[in-house]
Amino acid sequence: MRIWALVLYALLIGFLEFEVSTSDDDSKRIINIGLVSDMESSSWEGKVVRSSISMSLGDFYNLNGGYRTRIVLHVRDSKGDSLQSVAADAALDLLENVKVQAIIIPQISSEELFLSTLGDKVKVPLLSFSSLPSSHIQQHPYFIQVAEDEINQFHGIASFIKQFKWKNFVYLYEDTADARLSQTYIDNIFQEDNLDIVYRAAISLQATDDQIRNELHKLTSINSSIFVVHLSPPLASKVFVNAKILGMMNEGYAWILTSKAMNLWEPQSSSFCESMEGVVGFRTYIPDSSKLQNFTSRWRKDFQQIIASNFTIREPNIIALWAYDAAWALAEAVENAVVQPSKDQVDVLDTQQFGRIKVSNIGPSIVTALMNSKFVGLAAPQNSSIQTSRKSFKVGIPSRGRFHELIHTEYDEQGNAVKFTGFCMDVFETALARLPDKLYPEYLPFDNRNNSYTDLVRQVYDGTYDAAGGDITILSNRSTYVDFTVPYTDLGLGVMVKLDNDPWFFLKPLSMELWIVSACSFVLTGFIVWLNEHRINEAFQGSIVQQIGTALWFAVSTLVYAHRERLQGNVSRFVVGVWLFVVLILTSSYIANLSSLLTVAQFKLSKTEYIGYSGTPFLQGLIIKDNTIFSDNRLNLYKYPDQFYEALRKGSKKGGVDAIIEEVPYIRSLVARYPREFAMVKSSQRTSGFGFAFPKGSRLVSEMSKAISQLREEGMLLEMERKWFKGQLPLFSDDNDPPKLKPLNIHQFAGLFLINGTSELIAVLLFFMFLLRERLSTAFRNLTTLSRGILEFILRFLYPRMNNNIAANVPP
Numbered sequence: 001m002r003i004w005a006l007v008l009y010a011l012l013i014g015f016l017e018f019e020v021s022t023s024d025d026d027s028k029r030i031i032n033i034g035l036v037s038d039m040e041s042s043s044w045e046g047k048v049v050r051s052s053i054s055m056s057l058g059d060f061y062n063l064n065g066g067y068r069t070r071i072v073l074h075v076r077d078s079k080g081d082s083l084q085s086v087a088a089d090a091a092l093d094l095l096e097n098v099k100v101q102a103i104i105i106p107q108i109s110s111e112e113l114f115l116s117t118l119g120d121k122v123k124v125p126l127l128s129f130s131s132l133p134s135s136h137i138q139q140h141p142y143f144i145q146v147a148e149d150e151i152n153q154f155h156g157i158a159s160f161i162k163q164f165k166w167k168n169f170v171y172l173y174e175d176t177a178d179a180r181l182s183q184t185y186i187d188n189i190f191q192e193d194n195l196d197i198v199y200r201a202a203i204s205l206q207a208t209d210d211q212i213r214n215e216l217h218k219l220t221s222i223n224s225s226i227f228v229v230h231l232s233p234p235l236a237s238k239v240f241v242n243a244k245i246l247g248m249m250n251e252g253y254a255w256i257l258t259s260k261a262m263n264l265w266e267p268q269s270s271s272f273c274e275s276m277e278g279v280v281g282f283r284t285y286i287p288d289s290s291k292l293q294n295f296t297s298r299w300r301k302d303f304q305q306i307i308a309s310n311f312t313i314r315e316p317n318i319i320a321l322w323a324y325d326a327a328w329a330l331a332e333a334v335e336n337a338v339v340q341p342s343k344d345q346v347d348v349l350d351t352q353q354f355g356r357i358k359v360s361n362i363g364p365s366i367v368t369a370l371m372n373s374k375f376v377g378l379a380a381p382q383n384s385s386i387q388t389s390r391k392s393f394k395v396g397i398p399s400r401g402r403f404h405e406l407i408h409t410e411y412d413e414q415g416n417a418v419k420f421t422g423f424c425m426d427v428f429e430t431a432l433a434r435l436p437d438k439l440y441p442e443y444l445p446f447d448n449r450n451n452s453y454t455d456l457v458r459q460v461y462d463g464t465y466d467a468a469g470g471d472i473t474i475l476s477n478r479s480t481y482v483d484f485t486v487p488y489t490d491l492g493l494g495v496m497v498k499l500d501n502d503p504w505f506f507l508k509p510l511s512m513e514l515w516i517v518s519a520c521s522f523v524l525t526g527f528i529v530w531l532n533e534h535r536i537n538e539a540f541q542g543s544i545v546q547q548i549g550t551a552l553w554f555a556v557s558t559l560v561y562a563h564r565e566r567l568q569g570n571v572s573r574f575v576v577g578v579w580l581f582v583v584l585i586l587t588s589s590y591i592a593n594l595s596s597l598l599t600v601a602q603f604k605l606s607k608t609e610y611i612g613y614s615g616t617p618f619l620q621g622l623i624i625k626d627n628t629i630f631s632d633n634r635l636n637l638y639k640y641p642d643q644f645y646e647a648l649r650k651g652s653k654k655g656g657v658d659a660i661i662e663e664v665p666y667i668r669s670l671v672a673r674y675p676r677e678f679a680m681v682k683s684s685q686r687t688s689g690f691g692f693a694f695p696k697g698s699r700l701v702s703e704m705s706k707a708i709s710q711l712r713e714e715g716m717l718l719e720m721e722r723k724w725f726k727g728q729l730p731l732f733s734d735d736n737d738p739p740k741l742k743p744l745n746i747h748q749f750a751g752l753f754l755i756n757g758t759s760e761l762i763a764v765l766l767f768f769m770f771l772l773r774e775r776l777s778t779a780f781r782n783l784t785t786l787s788r789g790i791l792e793f794i795l796r797f798l799y800p801r802m803n804n805n806i807a808a809n810v811p812p
Helices: 002-021 045-065 088-096 114-122 151-162 177-192 209-219 233-245 270-275 291-309 320-334 363-373 425-434 452-460 512-533 544-562 570-599 616-624 641-650 664-673 699-714 716-725 745-798 799-807
Strands: 028-039 069-079 102-104 127-129 143-145 168-174 196-203 226-230 254-257 393-400 408-411 419-423 442-445 483-484 494-499 612-613 634-639 660-665 678-684 693-695
Touching: 028 088, 045 069, 045 291, 045 320, 069 088, 069 320, 088 102, 088 114, 088 678, 114 127, 114 143, 143 544, 151 177, 151 254, 177 196, 196 209, 209 233, 226 393, 233 254, 233 270, 270 419, 291 320, 320 363, 393 452, 425 699, 425 716, 452 483, 452 693, 494 641, 494 664, 512 544, 512 570, 512 745, 544 570, 612 641, 641 660, 641 664, 660 664, 664 678, 664 716, 693 699, 699 716
Parallel strands: 028 069, 028 102, 102 127, 127 143, 168 196, 168 226, 226 254, 393 442, 612 634, 612 660
Antiparallel strands: 408 419, 483 693, 494 660, 494 678
């Protein structure tokens, strides 16, 4: 019965494959794809993968019957052997004889990644469902890992352990190269959460029950009853069965099982199920969906009767779902792939090792399409995108940055680029770190001395780079080749000028008439105070020279409130009180206007002045278009910052320029170096700012744009600007011209001087009133004395006897 079941199964799979690889339309382009898996009768893996791929391709082409490509699946049996022998030969046969454009190998270990090197050389993508650490495969751009990095699950395990306030545990893992290489990353995750692995137990894949019991017996003497098991299903089942025999599954013990076993778990015996009671398992989350339910129903109907008689698989596991999604993404990718010119089909260099294998002319486009694929899959219907582990991607960075604040390349002694720094790199790496999937960028220097930035963008388009960073301006013609993120810099062009260094610059905040009126007011105030104080206040008395000096010093000292002479007259106090208020307003206004003049100089180009720019045709066109008074012979070309500074310092009259027009980020970088000598006085929204370039349709565009927007909202973008531009922020908005700063004039302070003049007039009137009163009083006293003298004279003349009597009566 089993033999007939296998025959029927083989006929069914062959029929499905035939249906997929043939077409009624002869114009369909055939794309050969290989599958290398264990197809032995005792293994479920190859049969499940093959059936899922066949179902996926059938569903895809039934839905997209008008597509011009068709995938033909070529299966090779690895016979359960190592990829370094039978499976390697099968893969080489597919590459050399069938000329496949992609190969699917469900399970692969880091020791067997030599095939990825071959895939890199012949540009044929290699898809695998193995859950390898991303760091192991990031150097292989053509290795596509459909499964998620298994290291990620340990973040959840660490949180689970902390929830129960456990501090330490025992870690059981397979004694393989993959597991040993992962230890460093796993340790780092637990150390971040202050969790301690008190013991590590490495268990061999060939371990017997006795060996496992001996190892478990050692664990009973360790002061920890918490166990994290990171083993494959067959080995994990042995551990739990023997742990139960030793009584280690009783109350007081806690067992945590990772997705390495849980994702492929299929109970094989009742004793095994009993030994698993109380175990907490972590597995890949698969949200339920109607598409998944439909697939499961058809999978049961078409394959369950065949498989049930030979295998313990009852439901499509995660491997089946990954195979379905990978085949769907691959079918979509080959449809969207672009065939490169035939000149790219060259022999592999190392012909002695690999023979004569042609380089794929469609592989690079397939890889790009796979990385950018978006669809509703079975394994992750909530994410529109296949989970791949090709986290490493090549990013082209300009190697010769003119402005080191924006982008700078540091080289080692051999001239190899070792590090990129600058504002642009900070933004790129910070935004990259916020993406849902961790990426490992490989920064490659792009020769922008002999090539243009448009050439850099085109190399993203043709697949040389997966992205481009640095100071790349978003232009409409460049958007034809790539998609840009939202801009992360200010938009438009800026104008930089040299600040005024006139030695009489301090006089400019006030107009000449205001200076004259203020000076006269000082003198007048000093005179009024002296007029009221010199008669009654010794401080204002003395010689004429002393009195003049005291009056003038008193008036000037009020400017800084340093007058020391005590006033005795109320009128003087009234005048000085009003005057101090006037001085306060004058000094505050002067300081404010002086600060504004020091911050930004007024700027207006005339027909006789020259301007400098970087020489790009795009920028030259904008300058001439926006300013009709400019002509080509008035534009001086400069490439480096020192040339800009030197030209501005000279000015037009000495062979330099009076202004530099550049994009705002460049202007801010220039001003940041000499903020006291130069300033940006104007900006206009004529360019779209800087952005990062990605291939057309890349999902990273929206994710990076979202991250950049978050950085702007949280203020982190502003912090980066302050770090690299020393606080030189945009002085004006893009919509308005800078304010026209003018000297303060007398009309703006007319009311103030009116109040001060009125008070001084009142003081003068009061002074003269008091003076008149004193004069009248003196005159009255003198008149009284005169009248009395005259009266006495008359009396003496008219009445001499009376005078004698009076004289006789006067005592001696």
